[in-house]
Amino acid sequence: MDKNHLQLDQLVVGYNGKALIHGIEIGVRRGEIVTLVGPNGSGKSTILKTITRQLVPVGGEIFLSEQETSSPKKLNQFTPADLARNMAVMLTGRLQTELMTCRDVAAMGRYPYTGRLGILSDADEEKVDMALAAVHARHLSDRPFDAVSDGERQRILLARAICQEPKIIVLDEPTSYLDIRHKLELLSILHRMSREQGITVVMSLHEIDLAMKISDRIICVRGEEIFACGKPSEILDDETVRKLYDLDPELGRFDAENGSLELYFAENESRANADQPLKKASPGEAGMAEEKEVSPKADQRETESISIPRLMIAAPGSGSGKTLITCGLLRLLQRKNFRPAAFKCGPDYIDPMFHRQVLGIPSRNLDTFFSPADSENTANTAPATLARAVVKNRADIAVIEGVMGYFDGTGTTGMDASSFDLAQQTDTPVILILNAKGMSRSVVPLLRGFSDYEKEDRKIRGVILNRISAGMFPIMKKWIEEDTDLRVIGYLPQDESLSWGSRHLGLLQPEELTDLQEQIDRLADILEKTIDQEALLDLAGTAPAMPVPSWKKEKKTNADQMPSGTNEKKPDLAGRKQAGPRIAVARDEAFSFYYEDNLEMLQECGAELVFFSPVQDRKLPEADGLLLGGGYPELHAGALAQNEEMKAQIRECASQGMPVLAECGGFMYLQENLVLTDMEAGKDGADQETCKMCGLLPGTCRMTDKLVRFGYIELEKKAGENSEAESFEAGYLKDGHRIRGHEFHYFDSTDNGAACTARKPGGRRSWDCMVVQDNIMAGFPHLYYRSDPAFAEAFVEKCRQYSRK
Amino acid sequence: MDNLQRPEYAHAKALRRTRYTVVFAALAAAFLAMIILNINTGSVSIPVARILRILFLRQGEANEVSIIWKIRMPRILQAAILGGALALSGFLLQTFFGNPIAGPFVLGISSGTKMCVAVVMILLIGRFGTASSWALILAAFAGAMISTAFILAVSRSVRHMAALLVAGIMIGYICSAVTEFLVTFAEDSDIVNLHGWSQGSFSGADWSGTGTAAIIVGIAFVCVFLLAKPIGAYQMGEEYARSMGVNIKRFRMELILLSGVLSACVTAFAGPISFVGIAVPFLVKRALGTSKPIVVIPAAFLGGAVFCMVSDLIARMAFSPTELNISTVTSILGAPIVIYMLIRRNR
Incomplete structure (x- = not known):
């Protein structure tokens, strides 16, 4: 039976009988690290104070079980001395310690274990020494406590808590006054205590990124109830953090993957300054990223053309690995903090759904049969559709996935509605994915053939070789670059595990979703090493400004407010008399x-x-x-x-x-x-x-x-x-x-x-x-x-x- | 790791022990010296040899014996005992309020006690003609508790310690005003007693009083000493103390009660005496270099005793035969120390 170490049972916390947060239902297992996060004043300290018995619960119960084998006891049934042996705290706020030395403060932790007069035995002194050593503060022993720095004080207080030999330690913003080094030190000590000694850690932190990395579970505190509770990877995504802290989306967002705070204006500035933290796939290739504007936000004003870096990923035929690689590249772009907009050539529903649900990238269809170039309705051309999507989603790069073979169109007749047609109409550079398994030199004529068939307006500019070995890559790259004017962007090695089954997509189940996402992440990991990202982006950047015949002529009504890709039900608009049907x-x-x-x-x-x-x-x-x-x-x-x-x-x-x-x-x-x-x-x-x-x-x-x-x-x-x-x-x-x-x-x-x-x-x-x-x-x-x-x-x-x- | 550790902390520990020993020795020596000095001093001069014989052999002239035993000894002892009690009371209040400037006088507790005693004294003496020391002590205790309760109530609403001190001073004024009022309208006979008593002096010391005081203070001292451990924890703040196992409610009660008993005792027997409670614990902590209660408590007691005896000596002899109010002397000695304390803190 896996009993919880600490159990909060329908707990209601507050001051003076007034409830602040109710319905708190949390079980903390032994040795777990649980972190409370939330905006200022949200009640994190209140919860912690209630756990440490500084505050009386307004309602509900707290249970603590002493040993692994003992049954949980109500918290208020513990005598102060018993509780002191189980739980130690570390609080915010300055202490008035008069003449106490650091060692005196640390030695206070032995309080529950010393005799009537509180005199420390040799064993106690040793434990104090060890605790001070654990926090690297032995050299501070004889310094007066109020004469050391904030960071050192926090460590001493942690040493004090360690001396108390608790089974559970409760900390209220322990990293508040610390610089990065001390933050890391303190958290790593806590982590060690949790893993090596099985001490349960319950704390509140302001630094979400650290909270994500160290915690087994995160509890988001906001408003009158617990906002969310679960593993960091599960609950801390951009959206949750935005809601939790009420972030203004214009200013920035929290990137859950990297655990960092993104400022929009800073993002644009840094990338426009060619200061891109990208890795090169092949060593020895000199050259920095060019000064090209790789990621300006798409031009939003009503002009005749739109400037958006874009690429099409096409292939000689189905089964070349187009979809796989497109997904991997999209994930890679996401990681590099791009905001890609994905597109699928053709009428198929499944791939855009995949992009949306699995990758979380907005995606739509681009079809030159549906949206012919000579359409009278100028809003219905491929460039117009592309532009609309890019602007609406504030994308900074567009990736179009081709369909079937590059030149395959509407069956028997010409190349209408083929990927080639779309690339022409949207003036998009194309990267060909070539399944090169079982081939070596023969890739060259294949590629030349494809390239030549385009005749004058060559859109194919790059190639990615699929299913070759790392050893062959440099050789084949050399051949290709000598004999054609295509750029070899990279390769993808053969990997059986990288294929997902039937893409028979309805709405995905969460397990399927996580599975797929993990696979894609692995794929992106591989691509990070095997793809020349700079070349990729450079190629995308060569896409010229796309002329769009007055694509923004219609009045936008509801289209701008709600991205229709969500499942949300619109709120009741009973008040709006002019609402549409x-x-x-x-x-x-x-x-x-x-x-x-x-x-x-x-x-x-x-x-x-x-x-x-x-x-x-x-x-x-x-x-x-x-x-x-x-x-x-x-x-x-x-x-x-x-x-x-x-x-x-x-x-x-x-x-x-x-x-x-x-x-x-x-x-x-x-x-x-x-x-x-x-x-x-x-x-x-x-x-x-x-x-x-x-x-x-x-x-x-x-x-x-x-x-x-x-x-x-x-x-x-x-x-x-x-x-x-x-x-x-x-x-x-x-x-x-x-x-x-x-x-x-x-x-x-x-x-x-x-x-x-x-x-x-x-x-x-x-x-x-x-x-x-x-x-x-x-x-x-x-x-x-x-x-x-x-x-x-x-x-x-x-x-x-x-x-x- | 062991061998590297031991010399380090053992060394520091030994140093500290040495220091404590030195301080205690000095205090003890001062104590003895003061006793000797006090015994030796008086309007009647009695040679040392005879003093010793009177003290240890109980042999000598009836007159001199009377002087030594009935006048000087009780006074000395009372000064010592009450001085110690004051120091302890101050120490407890400082722990309770977490501020080194807290003390029974400055918080108005002494004045409240005095007022209560005055009321009781006038009532009792008016009715019964006498007032036993026990009645006075009880009245003083009641007064101390009431004033402390008041100060506690104020301390809940104010954040700043300074405001609390101001409140204490105000209370002191109010109580003094009330006492003065009573004095104005009391019988002459009552006034004499009250006045003499309210001056704050050890001159009214007698054995029964001193004996009572000794018992009460002695018991209180032991109780305080046994509280050394939680007091030490409390120095880190209430929350930490609670988390370490101190029963905060009970502890605060104990602190307040003991402090009240001690200062009531002093006020009942010698009237309000100022600054001892603040100056002595401060000096003692500085001398010892620590604020560990287990060391500070006995040292403060001794220090208080010495301080009071010195003050008493000065009060008696400075402008002999006129006896100064002991509060005057303690103020002159203690106030500069407190000012120095304040200056140091702000640095």
């Missing part, structure tokens, strides 16, 4: 596929987004519209089916005329049945066969064994002769407008709808899709709203009308 957006483990730009577009049209979970929540939030995106409803079919209340609510809202927009997974959810086959069932007690979904739309969805109607599409309204088009007044796609999107699903429905025609680029194949029924518009296609702003506007407008009813 609220759209309930499904977001949980079953529904998670949304383009950032789509959600942003809705906000720009004036809508307010509120997120809910069809799996977990029993009720829809108050809303004027419903958006159901794609995801993995088949994996949570059972839970969705069992959530009758939610389904009923959706039906009811729809019947009352609430506008509904659904795609892919959301579409499947609205239909009558979802039929799972053997391989998918059993996930959460689902029926082997049929799960009842909302039943709002007719149809049954069934799994097939291959992708159905896969690929890019362009949607337009069908010419209105047939019956379904009669109710087309409620459709959001206007006559003559076309909206772009793509389809990616293994499921198919018995009723896919026929309100629209979907056409593949190149015009050869087309099919019917989209069910439009009163106020509902749903179908398998994933739509990209920016390709037709009128669509989003129509939806939001319908929601607005509904809200006025």
